Amino acid sequence: PYILIVPIWLAVAIVLPLVQTLHALQAKSEDRKIWLFYWCLYCAASWAVYYFEWLISIPFYVLSFYVDIYYEAQVLLVLYLVFPKLLGIRGLLEFLSSRGHMVENLGKEHVKDVAKVVYDKFLDFNKKKH
Structure with a gap:
């Protein structure tokens, strides 16, 4: 088939x-x-x-x-x-639209955490270089 x-x-x-x-x-x-x-x-x-x-x-x-x-x-x-x-x-769109703010907030938290780690590693790398 x-x-x-x-x-x-x-x-x-x-x-x-x-x-x-x-x-x-x-x-x-x-x-x-x-x-x-x-x-x-x-x-x-x-x-x-x-x-x-x-x-x-x-x-x-x-x-x-x-x-x-x-x-x-x-x-x-x-x-x-x-x-x-x-x-x-339609139901999937309504479900995601009504709960989108939770995903957005969770995403923002993770992005901030990752950005902080990357920034700290970048600073450490620059200190070792100079």
Whole structure:
């Protein structure tokens, strides 16, 4: 069935969202933000799968002894995100929007800590040089 997965993947992950994006752009609806988020998520997920597919596929490797559903699970996840009746991408956007400040604060703390360590190492390096 892998020969069937590719056209289904293209239809579900690219064609359907592209049609919905174009419709939202033409209608100038609020859904434009949702579809912009989808395409950003699509790019980020494509990058993550390219570099970390070995890590993502570990649970599916264990399952593959019984049933191989790795690609089917990907299609079902994307179908959940983009299917008009479900539109899981909207819920994901609302979830991340409502909790974004927590991630921002946590990120700022880590960046400050790392910047302090780098700055201290830089000062130590300059002292040793002179």
